[in-house]
Amino acid sequence: MKKLLSFATLIFISVLGKAQTYNVTFQLDMSMQSGFITPEVNGTFNGWCGNCFQMTDDNGDDIWEATTQLAAGAYEYKFAADNWAMQENLVPGSTCTVTNSGYTNRSLVVSGDVTLPVVCWGSCIDCAQTPNFYNVTFQLDMNGQTGFTTPEVNGTFNAWCGNCTQMTDANGDNIWEVTVYLQEGNYEYKFSYDNWAGQETLVPGSSCTITNGGFTNRTLNANATTTLPVVCWGSCTPCGQSSGPYNITFQLDMSQASFPFTTPEVNGTFNNWCGNCAPMSDADGDQIWTLTIPLPVGNHTYKFSYDNWAGQEELTVGSSCTFTENGFTNRLLDVTQNDSLAAVCWASCDACVTGIEDIQNTHFDLFPNPTKGIVNINISEMMKDSKIQIVDVLGQVVFRTRISIAGNHQLDLNHLSSGQYIIIMSNENYSATKLLVLE
Secondary structure, eight states: OOOOHHHHHHHHHHHHHOOOOOEEEEEOTTTTTTTTTOOOEETTTTTTTTSSSSOOOOOOEEEEEEEEEEEEEEEEEEEEETTTTTTTOTTTTTTTTEEETEEEEEEEESSHHHHOOOTTTTTSOTTTTTOOOOEEEEEEEEETSSSOOOOEETTTTTTOOOOSBOOOTTTTEEEEEEEEESSSSSEEEEEEETTTEOEEEOOOOOEEEEEETEEEEEEEEEOOEEEEOOOOOTTTOTSSSSOOOOEEEEEOOTTOOOOOOOOOEEGGGGGGOOOSSSSSSTTTTTSSEEEEEEOOSSEEEEEEETTTTTTOOOTTTOOEEEEEETTTTEEEEEEOEEEEOOOTTTTSSOOOOOOOOOOOOOOOOEEEESSSSSSEEEOGGGGEEEEEEEEETTTTTEEEEOOOOEEEEEEEOSSSSSEEEEEEOOOHHHHHEEEEOOO
């Protein structure tokens, strides 16, 4: 004989079979928009249905609202208006968004009743905090390129989505263009064609590029409405204009190195800091090590190391030849033509100082010497308008100044450690050195 379920048991089963739902209220500030009638919310929870979930503005303050019941879980959505007549353009990577299959939408996780914060159309924040947006026009010269149908721009602003930002050539001159509405900020991008069927190969260290994680892309700072210059495929310059490479000869004086080494090397943005892939040589044994590297036009950073990064230079922040970024201080080089760089001492911007013995001359006097930190320097007429450098025993410049008139001047060297230093004074016609001792 079958047993009948009790009425209470049936009710319990019915409750279990119905998913828990929560009230979710959306709020949208349309005060900066025009040309619409009714905003709507479209998302994965309503099949992106168009105007089936319209918003209202009962008090006329341009803050539109809509409430629905949603089960716990994760959703994607965006605001549109008038049955998809207009819709938001959201920035990939923004704090409130998720990008899937080339589409960037708002992200929502429901775990209880919630009234979402008021946001501005197309933004993750309210209108009072909304950053600036600008139209940026990209221009690409494809003359000389074959085997493509449609160039495109791919970057951090569109999640490298393929052919979602295609370029056009309205007048058939092979100068392709596209305008992208970008939030103010820094971006990486490159040109490709036919949904990544082909892409540019850019030279690391070029003036328009940045290399991160082994990938070299173009860099862009969007801070105004702008039309970028026409560039050639794979280049930072217009077609027909030389972007190099130019032969750059590096010279490093290791005569005063106080550590064992086998082979110095050059490491920089132009070779991805690869270690011993750019070893230097000293053919005549004079301890001036050299290496010539072909480099593209633009700014590069580099430093000297030895034996595959067994050791490297420690460069002084703020020195005349250095650039500091993200906590790293390296040498800075601007390539514009073939060049042979002056020989420099290890970890210095200047040539090595030979010896530290006092050189007697009458061009300038130091007193007191030794000194505890304050030193007077009296210079003759022939040494006026001179550059003064103070060099430690390792050949590093630790102090710089310029004196334009003859007579007595005072230098405060209290920031230097005790020890022996060389003071080098030079102008267009003369140079002189003296030994200085700090107690």
